[in-house]
Amino acid sequence: MKKPVLRKLLTGLVASLGLVATLSVQAAEPFKVGFVYVGPIGDHGWSYQHDQGRLAVEKYFGDKVKTTYVENVPEGADAERVIRTLAKTGHNLIFTTSFGFMNPTLKVAKQFPKVTFEHATGYKLAKNVGTYISTTYEGRYVAGFVAAKVTKTNKIGYIASFPIPEVIRDINSAQMALNKYNPEAELKIIWVNSWFDPGKEADAANAMMDQGVDVILQHTDSPAAMQAADRRGIFAVGQASDMSSFGEKAHILSVVDNWTPFYIKRVQQVMDGTWKSEDHWGGMAEDEIVIPAFTNIPDEVATEAQSIVDGIKAGTIHPFAGPIKNQAGELKVAEGEILSHDELAGMNWYIEGVQGNIPK
Amino acid sequence: MDMDLITNILYAMIRTGTPLLIIALGEMVCEKSGVLNLGQEGMILMGAVAGFIVTLLTGSLFFGFLMAMAAGVIMSQLFAMITLGLNANQVATGLALTIFGTGLSAFIGADFVGQPIQGLDVIVIPLLSDIPVIGKMLFAQDAIVYLSFGLFTALYWFFRSSRTGLIVKAVGENPHAANAIGLPVMRTRYLAVAFGGAMAGLAGGYLSLAYTPMWAENMSAGRGWIALALVVFASWRTERVLLGAYLFGLASILHLVAQGLGFSVSPNLLAMLPYVATVLVLVMMSRNQSRSKMFAPMSLGKPFHVGS
Numbered sequence: 327m328k329k330p331v332l333r334k335l336l337t338g339l340v341a342s343l344g345l346v347a348t349l350s351v352q353a354a355e356p357f358k359v360g361f362v363y364v365g366p367i368g369d370h371g372w373s374y375q376h377d378q379g380r381l382a383v384e385k386y387f388g389d390k391v392k393t394t395y396v397e398n399v400p401e402g403a404d405a406e407r408v409i410r411t412l413a414k415t416g417h418n419l420i421f422t423t424s425f426g427f428m429n430p431t432l433k434v435a436k437q438f439p440k441v442t443f444e445h446a447t448g449y450k451l452a453k454n455v456g457t458y459i460s461t462t463y464e465g466r467y468v469a470g471f472v473a474a475k476v477t478k479t480n481k482i483g484y485i486a487s488f489p490i491p492e493v494i495r496d497i498n499s500a501q502m503a504l505n506k507y508n509p510e511a512e513l514k515i516i517w518v519n520s521w522f523d524p525g526k527e528a529d530a531a532n533a534m535m536d537q538g539v540d541v542i543l544q545h546t547d548s549p550a551a552m553q554a555a556d557r558r559g560i561f562a563v564g565q566a567s568d569m570s571s572f573g574e575k576a577h578i579l580s581v582v583d584n585w586t587p588f589y590i591k592r593v594q595q596v597m598d599g600t601w602k603s604e605d606h607w608g609g610m611a612e613d614e615i616v617i618p619a620f621t622n623i624p625d626e627v628a629t630e631a632q633s634i635v636d637g638i639k640a641g642t643i644h645p646f647a648g649p650i651k652n653q654a655g656e657l658k659v660a661e662g663e664i665l666s667h668d669e670l671a672g673m674n675w676y677i678e679g680v681q682g683n684i685p686k
Numbered sequence: 687m688d689m690d691l692i693t694n695i696l697y698a699m700i701r702t703g704t705p706l707l708i709i710a711l712g713e714m715v716c717e718k719s720g721v722l723n724l725g726q727e728g729m730i731l732m733g734a735v736a737g738f739i740v741t742l743l744t745g746s747l748f749f750g751f752l753m754a755m756a757a758g759v760i761m762s763q764l765f766a767m768i769t770l771g772l773n774a775n776q777v778a779t780g781l782a783l784t785i786f787g788t789g790l791s792a793f794i795g796a797d798f799v800g801q802p803i804q805g806l807d808v809i810v811i812p813l814l815s816d817i818p819v820i821g822k823m824l825f826a827q828d829a830i831v832y833l834s835f836g837l838f839t840a841l842y843w844f845f846r847s848s849r850t851g852l853i854v855k856a857v858g859e860n861p862h863a864a865n866a867i868g869l870p871v872m873r874t875r876y877l878a879v880a881f882g883g884a885m886a887g888l889a890g891g892y893l894s895l896a897y898t899p900m901w902a903e904n905m906s907a908g909r910g911w912i913a914l915a916l917v918v919f920a921s922w923r924t925e926r927v928l929l930g931a932y933l934f935g936l937a938s939i940l941h942l943v944a945q946g947l948g949f950s951v952s953p954n955l956l957a958m959l960p961y962v963a964t965v966l967v968l969v970m971m972s973r974n975q976s977r978s979k980m981f982a983p984m985s986l987g988k989p990f991h992v993g994s
Contacts, residue, residue: 366903533942
């Protein structure tokens with residue numbers, strides 16, 4: 327009994343060795359793509375969505391592409407080591423997916439001119455470094471519209487993470503919608519100083535609800551606030567991924583990051599040699615920001631919200647269309663104009679209507 | 687501030703303080719017996735993921751909490767085997783346990799991310815919960831919070847008036863003397879570590895089944911470390927652990943409430959408040975050096991060989 331099995335194994339082994347040998351002669355090495363994540367892929371938020379994009383790349387290209395990912399990478403010196411290791415081990419294209427990876431990415435990119443780098447949410451370009459960001463503010467504008475329509479107390483909660491341009495831009499975008507559709511409504515902003523801490527996010531949600539908030543928006547990554555809202559029977563907007571399963575009665579919409587089209591496009595470009603260093607902003611028009619469904623809201627609100635989505639896609643509606651004033655009432659953008667790309671990229675001021683100051 | 691707001695803040699204070707209280711009480715018992723287990727985060731996360739998976743599959747919260755505690759105990763016994771059985775360094779082993787538990791829980795839980803469950807409901811005690819201001823905070827909580835009240839009372843009595851409590855303390859103060867008079871040093875330490883593990887697991891279950899009913903990687907977000915610090919600042923005294931845990935809970939709620947009310951203080955400063963307030967109060971209470979020294983178990987973290 328023992329021998330035939332052994333022989334079978336051996337012949338199999340020899341055959342497969344031969345196959346591998348011939349394959350490696352014929353086919354070139356697969357194109358290697360590396361991903362660096364700041365959080366765990368199990369956060370059901372930011373890093374999770376990036377990983378969904380990575381999986382889609384693998385599926386789309388099959389054997390031609392091999393992907394690697396490193397999760398939970400702290401922003402700082404450790405990131406540089408991780409990125410360098412990926413560059414050293416033959417990765418042709420590396421995506422670094424958090425703001426704090428900016429300088430490490432540029433440093434490593436200088437040492438590996440043949441490797442292509444794409445850095446998410448940053449603003450520094452180099453010959454072999456491109457940047458990309460999704461225009462979440464478009465989704466936030468739609469969320470602001472729906473919140474403006476469904477609130478009864480005119481108090482809308484906003485759980486914010488850190489005072490960086492991306493977060494401030496999104497607060498302003500929601501306020502733009504409030505100014506237009508329900509000027510009576512007020513944003514109550516609570517900074518939790520964290521991207522991901524379910525307990526704290528739930529606490530913040532509860533603290534808001536105790537103060538009369540009846541719709542919650544968030545720029546943090548866990549579904550805890552959605553759950554808390556569901557328990558107390560108020561509304562909430564999901565962030566980064568589809569959070570409808572966490573708020574059967576509370577969920578009104580989720581602003582979902584969809585990195586798949588962008589990642590597939592970039593991998594293809596680098597493979598073809600057509601890649602160029604640029605600052606990519608993708609949003610609803612590119613299907614990089616998606617609102618899967620409106621739930622628990624009246625049909626007419628959903629219809630109007632959808633028409634805003636369509637308008638943003640078509641370019642007829644822009645969340646930051648003038649006139650826009652700052653908190654002091656000074657006109658920043660005149661009627662008929664829109665806020666410039668550079669202003670948006672470095673936004674560090676609140677528009678008129680937002681209460682309080684940006685934390686320093 | 688109106689009455690309702692104060693009532694709600696106090697209610698949230700207890701909820702936020704409860705996981706810290708449970709972890710810290712467990713770790714306190716463990717440290718009283720002379721064992722320092724820095725693996726709290728690992729045990730909490732294993733408890734959280736085990737509890738969540740069991741509840742999701744069986745639909746029973748009771749089994750979920752049971753499994754959460756079991757997972758904590760298993761992790762703690764791994765620690766005990768290495769530090770007590772093989773006399774390895776407790777600090778290094780504890781840190782390894784944290785890293786191990788964090789990674790393993792993420793691995794086990796990968797398929798359960800993004801799945802919702804029906805969390806533990808509150809049990810409102812009629813009449814008592816209508817008492818103004820403190821009614822809601824004490825009598826409209828969930829079962830685990832009530833359990834933590836009981837746990838505190840039991841441990842308070844345990845260390846104050848029970849013989850077994852004295853044995854635990856003796857083992858932690860001077861294991862050689864305890865051994866010489868025939869006390870089971872090793873067995874006591876194993877059991878104390880197991881109790882610590884069960885409590886960490888229970889707290890993990892509380893996070894994933896009651897506080898925020900879901901599983902997400904690293905959802906404990908450092909609570910294990912805070913609890914460890916609480917035990918030290920509370921100078922190993924049961925009532926101060928309780929005070930510290932609730933104080934921390936209160937301060938972390940207050941900084942959120944203050945922002946909602948429109949106080950324009952830097953949230954970075956406010957976020958420090960829980961730590962600063964807790965440390966300040968507990969340090970002030972134990973400022974008498976010679977007195978506070980008496981409460982630290984003399985042999986904390988030191989290995990013990992039977993017959994040495």
